Amino acid sequence: MLMYDLIIYDCHILTPDNHIRRNYDLVIDAGKIADLQPTGQIDLGQAHELLEGREMVAMPGLINTHAHVPMVIFRGLAEDISIERWFNEFMWPLESNLIEEDVYWGMLLGLVEMIEAGVTTVADHYFFMDQAAKAVEQAGMRAALGWAVFGSQGYGALDETAAFVERWQGRANGRITTWMAPHAPYTCADDFLRATVAHAKRLGVGIHIHAAEEIGQTQASLQKRGLTPIQVLAQTGMLDVPLIIAHGCGILPQDIDLLKQAAAPVGIAHAPKTYLKLGMGLTPILPLREAGIPVGLATDGAVSNNTLDIFESLRLMAMLQKHEARNPEIMTIPQALEIATRDSAAVVGLADKIGQITPGYLADIILVDLSGAHHQPLHSLTASLVYNTRASDVQTVIINGEIIMRDRHILTLDKAEIIRQVNCSMERLAQRVPDKRIQVYNP
Amino acid sequence: MLMYDLIIYDCHILTPDNHIRRNYDLVIDAGKIADLQPTGQIDLGQAHELLEGREMVAMPGLINTHAHVPMVIFRGLAEDISIERWFNEFMWPLESNLIEEDVYWGMLLGLVEMIEAGVTTVADHYFFMDQAAKAVEQAGMRAALGWAVFGSQGYGALDETAAFVERWQGRANGRITTWMAPHAPYTCADDFLRATVAHAKRLGVGIHIHAAEEIGQTQASLQKRGLTPIQVLAQTGMLDVPLIIAHGCGILPQDIDLLKQAAAPVGIAHAPKTYLKLGMGLTPILPLREAGIPVGLATDGAVSNNTLDIFESLRLMAMLQKHEARNPEIMTIPQALEIATRDSAAVVGLADKIGQITPGYLADIILVDLSGAHHQPLHSLTASLVYNTRASDVQTVIINGEIIMRDRHILTLDKAEIIRQVNCSMERLAQRVPDKRIQVYNP
Numbered sequence: 001m002l003m004y005d006l007i008i009y010d011c012h013i014l015t016p017d018n019h020i021r022r023n024y025d026l027v028i029d030a031g032k033i034a035d036l037q038p039t040g041q042i043d044l045g046q047a048h049e050l051l052e053g054r055e056m057v058a059m060p061g062l063i064n065t066h067a068h069v070p071m072v073i074f075r076g077l078a079e080d081i082s083i084e085r086w087f088n089e090f091m092w093p094l095e096s097n098l099i100e101e102d103v104y105w106g107m108l109l110g111l112v113e114m115i116e117a118g119v120t121t122v123a124d125h126y127f128f129m130d131q132a133a134k135a136v137e138q139a140g141m142r143a144a145l146g147w148a149v150f151g152s153q154g155y156g157a158l159d160e161t162a163a164f165v166e167r168w169q170g171r172a173n174g175r176i177t178t179w180m181a182p183h184a185p186y187t188c189a190d191d192f193l194r195a196t197v198a199h200a201k202r203l204g205v206g207i208h209i210h211a212a213e214e215i216g217q218t219q220a221s222l223q224k225r226g227l228t229p230i231q232v233l234a235q236t237g238m239l240d241v242p243l244i245i246a247h248g249c250g251i252l253p254q255d256i257d258l259l260k261q262a263a264a265p266v267g268i269a270h271a272p273k274t275y276l277k278l279g280m281g282l283t284p285i286l287p288l289r290e291a292g293i294p295v296g297l298a299t300d301g302a303v304s305n306n307t308l309d310i311f312e313s314l315r316l317m318a319m320l321q322k323h324e325a326r327n328p329e330i331m332t333i334p335q336a337l338e339i340a341t342r343d344s345a346a347v348v349g350l351a352d353k354i355g356q357i358t359p360g361y362l363a364d365i366i367l368v369d370l371s372g373a374h375h376q377p378l379h380s381l382t383a384s385l386v387y388n389t390r391a392s393d394v395q396t397v398i399i400n401g402e403i404i405m406r407d408r409h410i411l412t413l414d415k416a417e418i419i420r421q422v423n424c425s426m427e428r429l430a431q432r433v434p435d436k437r438i439q440v441y442n443p
Numbered sequence: 444m445l446m447y448d449l450i451i452y453d454c455h456i457l458t459p460d461n462h463i464r465r466n467y468d469l470v471i472d473a474g475k476i477a478d479l480q481p482t483g484q485i486d487l488g489q490a491h492e493l494l495e496g497r498e499m500v501a502m503p504g505l506i507n508t509h510a511h512v513p514m515v516i517f518r519g520l521a522e523d524i525s526i527e528r529w530f531n532e533f534m535w536p537l538e539s540n541l542i543e544e545d546v547y548w549g550m551l552l553g554l555v556e557m558i559e560a561g562v563t564t565v566a567d568h569y570f571f572m573d574q575a576a577k578a579v580e581q582a583g584m585r586a587a588l589g590w591a592v593f594g595s596q597g598y599g600a601l602d603e604t605a606a607f608v609e610r611w612q613g614r615a616n617g618r619i620t621t622w623m624a625p626h627a628p629y630t631c632a633d634d635f636l637r638a639t640v641a642h643a644k645r646l647g648v649g650i651h652i653h654a655a656e657e658i659g660q661t662q663a664s665l666q667k668r669g670l671t672p673i674q675v676l677a678q679t680g681m682l683d684v685p686l687i688i689a690h691g692c693g694i695l696p697q698d699i700d701l702l703k704q705a706a707a708p709v710g711i712a713h714a715p716k717t718y719l720k721l722g723m724g725l726t727p728i729l730p731l732r733e734a735g736i737p738v739g740l741a742t743d744g745a746v747s748n749n750t751l752d753i754f755e756s757l758r759l760m761a762m763l764q765k766h767e768a769r770n771p772e773i774m775t776i777p778q779a780l781e782i783a784t785r786d787s788a789a790v791v792g793l794a795d796k797i798g799q800i801t802p803g804y805l806a807d808i809i810l811v812d813l814s815g816a817h818h819q820p821l822h823s824l825t826a827s828l829v830y831n832t833r834a835s836d837v838q839t840v841i842i843n844g845e846i847i848m849r850d851r852h853i854l855t856l857d858k859a860e861i862i863r864q865v866n867c868s869m870e871r872l873a874q875r876v877p878d879k880r881i882q883v884y885n886p
Contacts, residue, residue: 080775279770
């Protein structure tokens with residue numbers, strides 16, 4: 001008899017067009033989705049392992065298209081302040097305290113938080129990324145990792161980030177992809193960006209960068225050099241390789257035309273909680289989508305977002321689009337779910353592998369429990385996924401066909417030990433030494 | 444030896460000025476807060492009952508200053524539509540299906556959801572309110588209840604809502620207060636509002652009403668009769684009795700001057716999730732607060748908000764104020780917590796009884812567990828309360844000195860049976876009969 005690795009039986013399934021099929025069985029084998037059928041048609045005896053899915057929705061694992069996961073170690077340290085003070089008086093001074101070990105434990109802590117919240121893939125942009133990669137490998141997570149670099153660090157540092165790309169590309173059973181990760185046009189000179197593109201082309205990878213984070217940056221760039229940050233990306237060849245642009249709240253209409261003509265895939269990472277908290281405005285999602293440029297959900301780091309909760313990003317994204325347009329009919333539930341699933345997969349360059357429950361796709365699946373009082377009665381399961389679901393409703397997390405969390409218990413990591421280790425360094429990490437910072441914010 | 448009803452030991456306490464005192468013991472007796480002392484100073488043998496508070500914050504129970512709790516039975520039925528269609532094609536047709544029993548079970552379901560989310564007081568505005576009051580009594584909740592009435596129902600109906608006020612005022616060990624509850628100036632003629640004021644004065648109670656819900660209503664009122672909705676309230680004597688005004692997104696600067704001069708306490712209920720989802724704009728919180736008019740947090744009903752989660756309202760309120768002003772330095776964490784606690788208590792007329800952990804105040808207290816990965820490391824407990832806390836972090840709920848939820852298990856209600864009962868009526872409740880509605884929206 002043909003045996004499968006895993007069958008999830010009697011669950012509801014979120015379809016690729018973002019509707020619900022009730023009472024289905026989902027077959028997983030060799031890390032991929034093998035089959036889905038109405039409950040009762042598949043012989044459950046064919047499974048090495050069974051998971052019951054009653055009152056749960058099986059949906060694609062959530063994708064965090066832009067984060068600085070290890071920053072969880074600093075969360076709560078920079079509140080109610082301007083973006084300039086956030087960088088210059090808090091974030092960049094705090095980051096001068098970082099040692100390799102902090103990144104390892106911080107990454108693990110952030111991975112615990114994300115797995116518990118149903119995130120199965122993260123595009124991370126930070127320092128000491130060998131440590132982050134090691135943590136991803138242990139956790140069983142999928143990740144698109146880039147070692148962040150400022151122009152001020154010089155070409156030697158850039159070469160090292162390229163060496164990281166080579167070292168980890170395709171590792172952890174293919175769960176890790178690697179990206180070049182220059183910080184931003186306002187911290188990297190044009191030649192530095194061009195050198196990054198050369199590395200990306202040589203290595204066959206993409207680039208993950210911050211750009212046009214808010215309109216003030218765009219205005220400063222226009223004033224200093226007559227070019228928007230997106231025009232700088234175009235002129236330095238960045239649009240010739242796959243590109244993740246973080247934030248883009250300062251993207252102008254002419255920038256969208258440029259992005260539309262990009263020679264390689266480009267996607268925008270949207271982290272609404274950060275934008276609200278720092279008063280940055282919002283990414284122009286509707287015109288970007290109209291131009292065919294995918295927008296994905298993100299959290300950014302936990303010092304601005306405070307948490308790494310993509311269900312919260314999803315809900316905020318949808319509600320804020322309605323609010324800004326004063327039009328409740330836009331950004332419908334299926335559209336919001338499309339952004340959370342297929343479009344987020346496209347942003348991290350994995351549109352043909354994750355983000356939908358379709359046979360042949362990788363088995364990155366979460367089971368969301370909709371039996372709680374805050375979902376009942378369940379007139380609309382998709383409305384509940386967008387507007388009612390809390391991170392704590394995620395019951396089970398499967399990545400690459402492996403069960404990573406079962407009944408809210410993470411199987412791959414020792415959560416208590418991770419929290420203990422992070423707490424040991426709290427005091428050292430919170431110190432801000434006058435004039436000690438890794439960079440100055442002056443876009 | 445002097446014996447107390449309950450001691451919560453070794454918790455952190457949110458102070459009335461919204462900072463944290465670490466490691467305190469909290470003494471509760473005869474339904475009130477009796478004492479608080481640094482851990483170790485009180486003899487725990489003096490307590491009939493003990494609760495451990497390690498890694499938890501004891502804070503005032505949350506207050507939902509405006510809801511239609513039983514509407515949970517319709518949640519998810521009216522998504523992605525305009526406010527006109529929301530009322531005329533969905534909400535008011537759906538409410539023609541209501542029978543008394545629906546309100547009873549719906550109220551119980553909503554109370555379960557709120558208690559699980561740390562809400563200990565709700566100002567509710569709905570129909571068949573004897574059923575709602577019965578549910579509140581059973582749940583052990585605190586509530587300010589008003590029987591909603593439209594002018595089209597006539598003075599007989601108004602008299603019945605006044606009879607409800609008399610019937611339930613002070614019942615359930617004082618946990619229930621009652622309010623008159625005319626729907627809105629656009630659905631109640633001036634004389635009807637005047638008659639409501641007469642009832643309120645005669646009964647010594649306040650009035651809970653919707654007004655200036657969004658700017659379109661204000662403009663329509665100005666066009667039709669040259670008065671803003673708030674001016675209508677002033678002219679009909681509504682400002683001479685305690686008043687809860689729901690929403691107020693259409694309040695103009697001249698309205699704020701009027702409210703400032705009100706002869707009796709007036710407060711505004713702010714339900715941001717509803718406003719985002721329906722594109723209604725936002726309550727002008729900052730000028731209201733500057734004028735000394737308290738603004739409280741609310742959810743509105745679950746057909747617009749989808750959930751009854753005041754932690755979500757708190758977070759949205761704070762973030763949206765920063766966003767609208769493009770200024771991250773406003774609506775600081777202590778200010779946001781002030782709105783969630785003392786100001787919300789003021790809105791529901793209980794400023795001297797609830798909303799702070801101070802000896803002599805009623806013991807409406809929740810324990811929030813901050814040990815989860817999404818709070819760690821805990822550099823700032825107050826930042827975590829505003830920006831990280833999920834409803835599911837609420838561990839224990841105490842109302843009037845009674846433990847209502849312990850370790851996330853509600854002691855007063857049978858949750859499974861309530862969900863079963865609501866599900867029995869789902870199909871009937873979801874029907875929309877053409878042209879059958881309880882009212883027409885045409886402000």
